[in-house]
Amino acid sequence: MQPRIAAFAAQHAARAASTLVGMTPDLWWAPIAGPRPTVDGQRMSARLATFSRVLAPQLAARTPPTEQARWRMEKLAQLSASPEKFSVRVTESTVATPGGTVACRLYEPEAATPRGLLVYIHGGGWHLGSAAGYDAVATFLSSRINTRVFSLDYRLAPEHPFPAAFLDALAGYKYAVEQAARWDVSGPIVIAGDSAGGNLAAAIAYALSTDENYRPDLVALVYPALDARLDRYPSSDLFTTPLSRASVDRAFDWYVPEQHNRTDPRFSIVGADKISTMPPTYIATAGMDVLRDQGERFGSELKAAGVPATVQQFPNMPHGFLSMLVDPGARTASGRIAEAIRAHMLNASA
Template sequence: MPVVLDPDAAAVYKAFQEAGRPAYETLTAPEARDYYRAARVVSNPEPPALQSSKPLAIPAPHGTIPARIYTPNTLRKKDGLAPCLVFFHGGGWVIGDLDTHEVVCQKLAHQGELIVISIDYRLAPEHRFPAAVDDAVTATRWVAANARDLGIDAARLIVGGDSAGGNLAAVVALTARDGGPKLAAQLLIYPATDFSRKHPSHREPETSILLTHSVIGWFANHYLGDADNNDWRASPARANDFAGLPPAYVLTAGADPLRDEGDEYAKFLKDAGVPVTYRHFPGQFHGFFTMGKLLNQANIAVTEISAWLKTLG
């Protein structure tokens, strides 16, 4: 059945086409980052008022990992400690940063009534796989080890992200299951889970919107280089076992090349006995989640995810 965009998504897609933005695969990585960063001005919704937004520097073998901690005015505290979402931004492991995903992190903190820590992991091609994975794991373990000092309840630690960030969250969840820390949940927003790109949604013309089929190859080449795309740290769908993973929220979009692999990953988790909340937005394209100024479905997604976060305790 052909994918049909919602009217608002179709209008946004048309506006992006008419704006004449060059395809990322025709640019250098720094140029693509600049274009992506600039787009947030027209697409990000107004941020909510928070108690604070502060920088963090997380120690790592290579130096420090920049991060930002968002604390809302209302927190769901137990014994003085609050739940925390460690968030990894999307952008194909090549583009995106703390600023591009600041508003969505602020909204999740505000509506979910929890602390959000956004992680600025190293990007490719300057730092290829598994640098981003290493940073995501290191950052999560540091937050867990320093939870009390940060006002965080280590028993209510969640990982999450969108697209490439969803990939990193899934990989961190797999790593943490076997080596700690214990996680309360994983939030996977249209996650990249399988670099084979063999699913039907990678071939449908209707899914090649903004995140086009060709730019996915550009991202993959920058990130993986000569690495094995079957390595589960790159393609978490290739993991041998999904049992014992924390509860998951998996979101997919209809006009998205990653749609089928996200759907498949949710099924893998369910079949392994993992509690899964699955939400599909049939008329939206990849990347809509951060576009709350233009797409009300993005705001609905944030509200629904925040409600799910509250069910975790």
């Protein structure tokens, strides 16, 4: 009972802090944010620039993450939660994967009968993040879309290099599909993820694109990492906060240390063969993100291959804005992502 009370108190405190931060006028953040140059016609708000600068050192670490560093990221995620109150029931459990068992969470809206299932894979450069740390994101999506959300952990790099994360996420997704009937799921099944999680979601959808038992009805990718060849994209060198090219390179080195694996479509799906079999795909990109151009290029490749694909760019948004729900602008953009996924799900079940 004590851990539950402590968790409730922590969530209450985080929501109170989020409310206070969200109510503060953006103008008040300008002295803290410092210089906010306009890059490629885009400029972050003072509040988002401040959040990005706080987050940047965690992502720019030159040494592999310690448990303390991972703990700090979890706390930052709690403080960035939406101030909204959601009526969502959460059930914690574990799922068996090739690496053993990993934690998972099932989110179920209580206000209305949920439609479908969204399997969510968290971001964090394959070396940070967890289902617990993404509680605010999963709760937000579950409530806004009115769907069950299954969020899962996977083994993290560099302790567990490629393809460990892919194999765990694949096993977790298959588990969710197999449990759908027991969870009374009615409607389409979506696989989604952000950043590194978007990388894994795209890879899983591609791997199962011709499997009638597991093929997802929709793929939803939020500022995903999809191509190891950063030199191909102007955005790789345009932006530095909170994610820089150097931090992306280090994340690649930790997750995929063997160069020959970097062309594997389970890691770099851009340019992969036979993407015409991919399910309908929705891609959200952040206007001020080193990964922006590769997400948009993949959308173009899908369209050229005849795959129903939608690319939606959110101008002036930084990488990671889905985890900055305390900010009104990021919350509005995230709400538009939720609306787009919801619309796709309704169309899929029509």
